[in-house]
Amino acid sequence: xxxxxxxxxxxxxxxxxxxxxxxxxxxxxxxxxxxxxxxxxxxxxxxxxxxxxxxxxxxxxxxxxxxxxxxxxxxxxxxxxxxxxxxxxxxxxxxxxxxxxxxxxxxxxxxxxxxxxxxxxxxxxxxxxxxxxxxxxxxxxxxxxxxxxxxxxxxxxxxxxxxxxxxxxxxxxxxxxxxxxxxxxxxxxxxxxxxxxxxxxxxxxxxxxxxxxxxxxxxxxxxxxx
Numbered sequence: 001x002x003x004x005x006x007x008x009x010x011x012x013x014x015x016x017x018x019x020x021x022x023x024x025x026x027x028x029x030x031x032x033x034x035x036x037x038x039x040x041x042x043x044x045x046x047x048x049x050x051x052x053x054x055x056x057x058x059x060x061x062x063x064x065x066x067x068x069x070x071x072x073x074x075x076x077x078x079x080x081x082x083x084x085x086x087x088x089x090x091x092x093x094x095x096x097x098x099x100x101x102x103x104x105x106x107x108x109x110x111x112x113x114x115x116x117x118x119x120x121x122x123x124x125x126x127x128x129x130x131x132x133x134x135x136x137x138x139x140x141x142x143x144x145x146x147x148x149x150x151x152x153x154x155x156x157x158x159x160x161x162x163x164x165x166x167x168x169x170x171x172x173x174x175x176x177x178x179x180x181x182x183x184x185x186x187x188x189x190x191x192x193x194x195x196x197x198x199x200x201x202x203x204x205x206x207x208x209x210x211x212x213x214x215x216x217x218x219x220x221x222x223x224x225x226x
Contacts, residue, residue, distance in 0.1 A: 085138065088135075094133075101130065102157075115135075115149050121148050124147070125147075126149070129175070147190045157192070160194045164196045168196060168203030169220070170202075176197075177194070179195070189208060192208065
């Protein structure tokens with residue numbers, strides 16, 4: 001096979017005399033009409049537009065009813081929790097070297113731990129011993145009848161214990177205890193009572209919220225029930 005670049009005179013004559021008819025009408029390209037797939041897309045779009053219109057028309061009623069149900073379901077629980085009261089008692093015992101609560105800063109740290117445990121700083125009673133602290137509370141009590149854990153002068157309590165152990169006639173005190181309770185008088189603040197016990201008996205002193213000594217009861221003067 002070879003490529004002819006110069007046709008023979010016969011082929012040149014045929015090319016000049018040849019007539020080329022136009023393409024038949026069936027082969028002409030026509031503008032396509034709307035196919036079956038286009039009709040499906042149009043129907044789907046119409047359906048979606050109708051659904052969106054229904055949602056827009058009724059969205060106020062749908063969302064309002066949902067919010068009303070949610071709020072109504074929450075109201076009873078809030079009412080019941082507000083009307084109920086909670087009492088609690090919890091304590092902790094410190095251990096390890098230098099575990100006495102008379103160590104500077106140990107009382108306040110322990111009180112903060114107990115506050116975190118119960119979730120409130122308002123309590124009705126605090127008991128502090130050599131290695132143990134206990135708090136009691138009642139959520140039904142008004143603030144004027146409670147003691148705030150973080151408002152007490154813990155740093156001054158060791159001096160009160162020392163005063164009670166050395167000046168109230170107990171020569172060899174075996175134990176000591178601090179009781180903090182709300183004072184019955186209006187605006188009087190909490191009352192701090194330090195009690196020491198030894199061979200000679202029991203003695204105590206009372207102080208106010210600033211650790212100022214208000215009363216002393218040496219051995220022999222502490223009456224039962226006072």
